[in-house]
Amino acid sequence: MSSNIVDGKEAPYSFSNLVEKLSPSVVNIxxxxxxxxxxxxxxxxxxxxxxxxxxxxxxxxxxxxxxRRQRRGTALGSGFIISADGYVVTNNHVIExxxxxxxxxxxxRFMEASVVGTDPKTDVALLKVKTKDKLRxxxxxxxxxxxxxxxxxxxxxxxxxxxxxxxxxISARGRALSGSYDDFIQTDAAINRGNSGGPLINxxxxxxxxxxxxxxxxxxxVGIGFASPSNLxxxxxxDLKEYGRTRRGWLGVKIQTVDKDVADSLGLDDASGAxxxxxxxxxxxxxxxxxxxxxxxxxDGKKINEMRELPLIVAETDIDKAVNVKIWRDGKNKVLNVxxxxxxxx
Numbered sequence: 001m002s003s004n005i006v007d008g009k010e011a012p013y014s015f016s017n018l019v020e021k022l023s024p025s026v027v028n029i030x031x032x033x034x035x036x037x038x039x040x041x042x043x044x045x046x047x048x049x050x051x052x053x054x055x056x057x058x059x060x061x062x063x064x065x066x067x068r069r070q071r072r073g074t075a076l077g078s079g080f081i082i083s084a085d086g087y088v089v090t091n092n093h094v095i096e097x098x099x100x101x102x103x104x105x106x107x108x109r110f111m112e113a114s115v116v117g118t119d120p121k122t123d124v125a126l127l128k129v130k131t132k133d134k135l136r137x138x139x140x141x142x143x144x145x146x147x148x149x150x151x152x153x154x155x156x157x158x159x160x161x162x163x164x165x166x167x168x169x170i171s172a173r174g175r176a177l178s179g180s181y182d183d184f185i186q187t188d189a190a191i192n193r194g195n196s197g198g199p200l201i202n203x204x205x206x207x208x209x210x211x212x213x214x215x216x217x218x219x220x221x222v223g224i225g226f227a228s229p230s231n232l233x234x235x236x237x238x239d240l241k242e243y244g245r246t247r248r249g250w251l252g253v254k255i256q257t258v259d260k261d262v263a264d265s266l267g268l269d270d271a272s273g274a275x276x277x278x279x280x281x282x283x284x285x286x287x288x289x290x291x292x293x294x295x296x297x298x299x300d301g302k303k304i305n306e307m308r309e310l311p312l313i314v315a316e317t318d319i320d321k322a323v324n325v326k327i328w329r330d331g332k333n334k335v336l337n338v339x340x341x342x343x344x345x346x
Contacts, residue, residue, distance in 0.1 A: 026163065028156075087116070088103065092120050094125070126240040148171065159193060183232060184213070191226075207230055209230055250343035256275040258271050268295065272297070287339075
């Protein structure tokens with residue numbers, strides 16, 4: 001008997017050509033920062049304790065100005081070069097609060113890096129190194145074209161062991177963890193601590209994600225890792241380059257999930273869209289006529305299948321852009337024109 005595989009693709013015989021081409025564009029990142037001194041110790045020692053005199057001598061030296069050794073903390077992560085003139089992408093949590101950032105290149109060189117901008121909401125950070133040499137860099141691909149089952153590579157600095165490569169497939173799309181703008185690519189390519197900020201690469205050698213998090217009860221890879229999609233990262237990096245911060249679109253509504261009961265009560269055929277629970281005063285939504293109780297079905301031509309899709313779509317919309325918003329109100333569809341504002345960080 002024989003079997004036919006419809007539209008199946010054979011696994012690559014080797015990833016070595018891709019790895020050889022891409023490795024010089026991936027970097028190890030070491031950060032250090034000053035750790036605040038512990039609050040002054042004041043333990044309650046019982047009278048006559050053998051430690052009472054020892055502690056008194058220690059406190060006397062501290063109060064008489066004996067210098068304290070400043071403690072420093074270090075962290076390890078990964079990153080990748082996106083331009084010949086030295087822009088480097090990594091995770092915000094890799095370099096957060098660091099006062100010194102050191103980049104190690106594949107050829108063993110070390111360089112100091114400065115922070116161009118960070119975006120904690122998507123955990124993306126942009127760094128810059130000063131160099132007269134043209135650096136080898138990687139290109140972003142279109143993460144929307146990546147499908148579950150596609151082969152991917154993760155390159156980085158797992159557990160501080162230096163440059164390392166793992167391979168796997170995309171095991172899920174559109175994963176949400178805890179943020180309003182989560183749209184993670186899930187992969188079974190091994191990702192461990194230290195891989196954070198490294199690239200997730202497709203078989204064309206393009207970066208389709210920034211390795212960001214793992215799901216693990218042990219802290220080590222159990223085959224579920226997450227990467228921020230490249231299309232989201234690209235828009236964030238563009239803003240960080242230009243403004244040093246991220247500019248996001250703002251509609252000005254608070255929304256709820258449309259479940260089957262809500263859909264039935266409103267006369268909707270499908271439990272989809274985002275139910276408007278509240279409209280903020282003087283917001284683009286209020287100005288355009290959106291009301292509490294409306295269900296947003298489409299935004300700028302994009303269908304809203306689940307409530308959580310709307311914040312991400314709005315955030316990625318250009319500020320001051322006029323868009324059509326399709327809503328469900330009083331048992332029928334209605335289209336409103338909304339001019340998107342800028343979300344102000346609280």
